[in-house]
Amino acid sequence: MSRTSPADHDVLLRVNELSTWFAKDDQVIKAADEVSFSIKKGEIVGLVGESGSGKTVTARSIARLISPPGKIVGGQVFLGETSLLDLDEDEMNAVRGDRIGMLFQEPRVMLDPTCRVGNQVGEPLRIHRATSKRDAWSTAVGLLRDVEIPDPEERARSYAIDISGGMAQRVMIATALAAEPDLLIADEPTTALDVTVQAQILQLLQQQCRERGMAMLLITHDLGVVAAIADRVLVMYAGQLVAEGTTEEILRGPLHPYTCALVACASLATADGALVTIRPSSEDLGEGCRFYDRCDLHGQAGISDRCRDEMPSLVESRAGRRTRCHAIELGLGEAVGV
Amino acid sequence: MLMFALRRLGFVAVVLLVVSIFAFLVPYVTGRDPAREILQSRVAERAPDEEVLEAIREELGLNESLFVQYQRWLGSAVEGDLGYSMVSKEPVGELLVNALQITFLLTTVTLTFSLLVSLPMGALAAARRGGWLDNAIVAVTQTGVAIPEYWLGPLLILLFALTLGLVPSAGLRGPEYLVLPALTLALRPIAYITRISRAAMLDVLSSPYITAARARGLSYAKTVVRHGIRNASLPVLSVFAMWFAGLLGGSVVVEVIFAVPGMGRLMYEGVLNSDIPLIQAGLMTIVALAVVFNVLADLLYTVIDPTVKLRR
Ligand SMILES: Nc1ncnc2c1ncn2[C@@H]1O[C@H](COP(=O)(O)OP(=O)(O)OP(=O)(O)O)[C@@H](O)[C@H]1O
Ligand code: SF4
Ligand SMILES: [Mg+2]
Numbered sequence: 320m321s322r323t324s325p326a327d328h329d330v331l332l333r334v335n336e337l338s339t340w341f342a343k344d345d346q347v348i349k350a351a352d353e354v355s356f357s358i359k360k361g362e363i364v365g366l367v368g369e370s371g372s373g374k375t376v377t378a379r380s381i382a383r384l385i386s387p388p389g390k391i392v393g394g395q396v397f398l399g400e401t402s403l404l405d406l407d408e409d410e411m412n413a414v415r416g417d418r419i420g421m422l423f424q425e426p427r428v429m430l431d432p433t434c435r436v437g438n439q440v441g442e443p444l445r446i447h448r449a450t451s452k453r454d455a456w457s458t459a460v461g462l463l464r465d466v467e468i469p470d471p472e473e474r475a476r477s478y479a480i481d482i483s484g485g486m487a488q489r490v491m492i493a494t495a496l497a498a499e500p501d502l503l504i505a506d507e508p509t510t511a512l513d514v515t516v517q518a519q520i521l522q523l524l525q526q527q528c529r530e531r532g533m534a535m536l537l538i539t540h541d542l543g544v545v546a547a548i549a550d551r552v553l554v555m556y557a558g559q560l561v562a563e564g565t566t567e568e569i570l571r572g573p574l575h576p577y578t579c580a581l582v583a584c585a586s587l588a589t590a591d592g593a594l595v596t597i598r599p600s601s602e603d604l605g606e607g608c609r610f611y612d613r614c615d616l617h618g619q620a621g622i623s624d625r626c627r628d629e630m631p632s633l634v635e636s637r638a639g640r641r642t643r644c645h646a647i648e649l650g651l652g653e654a655v656g657v
Numbered sequence: 658m659l660m661f662a663l664r665r666l667g668f669v670a671v672v673l674l675v676v677s678i679f680a681f682l683v684p685y686v687t688g689r690d691p692a693r694e695i696l697q698s699r700v701a702e703r704a705p706d707e708e709v710l711e712a713i714r715e716e717l718g719l720n721e722s723l724f725v726q727y728q729r730w731l732g733s734a735v736e737g738d739l740g741y742s743m744v745s746k747e748p749v750g751e752l753l754v755n756a757l758q759i760t761f762l763l764t765t766v767t768l769t770f771s772l773l774v775s776l777p778m779g780a781l782a783a784a785r786r787g788g789w790l791d792n793a794i795v796a797v798t799q800t801g802v803a804i805p806e807y808w809l810g811p812l813l814i815l816l817f818a819l820t821l822g823l824v825p826s827a828g829l830r831g832p833e834y835l836v837l838p839a840l841t842l843a844l845r846p847i848a849y850i851t852r853i854s855r856a857a858m859l860d861v862l863s864s865p866y867i868t869a870a871r872a873r874g875l876s877y878a879k880t881v882v883r884h885g886i887r888n889a890s891l892p893v894l895s896v897f898a899m900w901f902a903g904l905l906g907g908s909v910v911v912e913v914i915f916a917v918p919g920m921g922r923l924m925y926e927g928v929l930n931s932d933i934p935l936i937q938a939g940l941m942t943i944v945a946l947a948v949v950f951n952v953l954a955d956l957l958y959t960v961i962d963p964t965v966k967l968r969r
Binding site: 382384408409412413414415416417419420421423425428429430431432433434439442443446447491494498 | 864865866868869870871872873874875876877884887888961962
C-alpha cells in the first residue's frame with residue numbers, strides 16, 4: 320500500500336478504490352465497491368443515489384466508523400498527507416471530530432439524552448484541545464450563537480428532549496464545527512427536517528463552509544439540495560460511483576442513463592423532491608453493468624451483450640467528468656439522443 | 658423538581674393510608690379468634706375458659722367495632738406506638754427494628770455481591786454479543802432464575818457447611834454466618850440484574866448517539882464511560898430498587914432455613930402465632946419501605962437522567 324500523498328496540493332481528501340463489504344447470511348454485499356474520488360479544500364461535493372446505493376457506507380468508511388458485519392476490505396483514504404486506513408485506533412480518534420466533522424440524518428437521536436447540549440458541543444474541544452470544562456462551555460455557547468440558535472446560554476443548558484429537529488441539527492453543526500475541521504461529512508443533514516427548516520440549514524452549512532474554508536461531502540437523496548449548494552456531484556449506484564461532474568454538468572447534461580433517470584425524476588418533482596426508487600437491485604449482481612436491468616440505452620445502442628457480460632469502467636471524458644457506461648464510452652449516447 | 662417531589666410525597670401518603678387499612682384488616686380475614694389462639698398458645702391442650710377469653714378480649718380491645726379499633730391502632734402507630742406482641746409481650750416496634758436491622762444487613766450484603774457479579778457479567782456479555790461467553794452467561798442466568806431457594810439453600814449447607822466445613826450453616830453470631838444466606842438470596846437478583854444490564858448495555862451501545870460521540874473523536878472505551886453507562890444504568894437501577902425493596906421485606910424461606918432472626922422469620926412466626934399487632938405493624942412496615950424505596954429510586958432517576966420527569 321502506498322503511503323504517498325496526492326501530488327495536487329489543493330486536494331484535501333482523496334479516496335482511492337475504497338471497498339466496504341457486509342457479510343450477510345454467508346453472502347457478501349459490496350456496499351461500497353472500489354469507490355474513488357477526491358475533494359478539494361473548501362469544496363462542496365454532493366453524493367447522490369437512491370436508498371441502499373452505499374452513500375452512508377462510503378461516508379462512514381472515510382471516518383472509519385464501520386462496525387461489524389461491515390468491514391473496509393480495501394483501498395486508501397488520504398486526508399491531506401495522512402493515510403487514514405493506515406492509522407492505529409488512537410491516531411484515528413485524533414482525526415475524528417478534529418479534522419473531520421460529521422452530521423447525521425436524525426439529529427435528535429444523535430444527542431445523548433442525559434447530557435446537556437453545551438457539554439456535547441464542547442466535547443470535541445475537551446477531547447482534542449484539552450480545553451477546560453469552563454472554556455469549552457463558553458466556546459460552545461459562542462458556537463451555538465454562530466449557528467444562529469436564539470438564546471444560546473439558555474439552549475446550552477437544555478437537553479435533546481427540549482429541542483426541535485432543526486434546532487438539534489444546528490447543535491450537531493455547532494459540535495462538528497467546534498474543533499474547526501477541514502472536512503465536514505454531512506449524511507443527509509436535512510432529510511428528516513421540515514421543508515422550510517431544510518433551506519435554512521443548507522444555507523447555514525454553505526455559509527459556514529465559505530467562512531471557514533471548510534470542505535463538505537454532502538450526502539443527499541435530493542437533487543434540489545445538490546443544485547442549491549454543491550460545486551460538484553458524485554452519483555452512486557449499487558455500491559459504485561457511476562458518474563461525476565460539476566453540478567452544472569450533471570444536472571444540465573447528464574450522460575449516464577441512471578443520472579438521466581434521476582434528473583428526469585427530480586424535474587417531475589415528487590412531493591418532497593426525493594429520488595424515486597425505481598427498483599432496488601443491489602442483490603444478485605452479475606458480471607456486467609449493475610444498471611443493466613433498468614437501462615433502456617443498451618438495447619437502443621445495440622450493445623446489450625457487452626453490457627450484460629462486462630462491467631463498464633468509470634471513464635474520464637473531460638477533466639473531472641467521469642461516467643461508467645459502455646454506450647457513453649463508445650460515443651453511442653448521442654447517437655440515440657441522450 | 659420540588660413540585661415533582663411534593664407530588665410524589667402526596668402520592669405516598671395516600672398509598673400508605675390505603676395500605677394501613679388492609680394491613681389492619683388482614684389478620685381478621687383469616688377468621689380465627691385471636692383471643693383463643695393466644696390462650697391456647699399459653700395453656701396448651703386445655704379447653705379455653707370462656708371467662709378468660711373475655712378478659713383477654715377486653716384487655717386487647719377486641720370487643721370494640723373494627724372502625725374504632727382501626728382508629729385507635731392508626732392513632733398510636735402514628736405516635737410511634739405499635740403495640741405489644743401478643744406472644745412475647747415485647748414492644749412490636751422494638752421487634753421490628755431488630756429484625757429489620759438484620760434483614761437490612763443481609764439485603765445489603767446480598768445485593769452488593771449481586772451487583773459485583775452481575776454488572777461485569779452483563780457488560781461482558783454485551784461486549785461479546787453472540788460469542789460463546791455471551792451464550793454461556795445467558796444460559797446461566799436462565800437457569801439461575803429457575804432455581805428455587807428452598808432447594809439451593811439446603812444444597813449450599815450440605816456442600817459448604819456440612820461437607821467442607823467452611824462456613825456455619827445456621828444462626829447469626831458473626832459476619833461469616835451471612836455467607837450462605839446471602840449466596841442463596843443472591844442467585845436470582847444476579848440472574849435478573851445480569852440480564853437487564855446486558856440488555857440495557859446492548860441497547861445503549863447500538864444507539865445513534867454512541868456513533869455520534871465516536872465521530873467527535875472519543876475512543877470506544879471513553880464513549881462507553883461518558884455516554885454509555887449513565888444511559889444504561891436507568892433500567893438497571895429500577896430493577897435494583899425493586900430487589901432492594903423486595904428483599905427488605907425479608908425472605909421467609911431463607912431466614913427460616915438459615916435461622917436468621919430477620920423480618921422474614923419474624924413475620925413467619927407472627928403468622929404462626931396469629932400475633933395480630935405484629936402482623937399489622939410488620940405488613941405496614943414492609944409496604945412503607947417498598948414505597949419509600951420506589952420514591953427514592955424515582956428521585957435518583959431524575960438525578961441520573963434529568964429528562965425523566967418530563968417523560969412521565
Ligand atoms: N449494518 C448493516 N448490515 C448489513 N448490511 C448493511 C448494513 N449497513 C449497510 N448495509 C448494506 O449496504 C448497502 C448500502 O447502505 P447505505 O446505508 O450506505 O445506503 P444509503 O445509500 O446511505 O441509503 P439511504 O439513502 O437509505 O441512507 C445497503 O443496501 C445494505 O445492503
Ligand atoms: S453500460 Fe450498458 S447497461 Fe450500463 S448504463 Fe451503460 S448502456 Fe446501460
Ligand atoms: Mg444513508
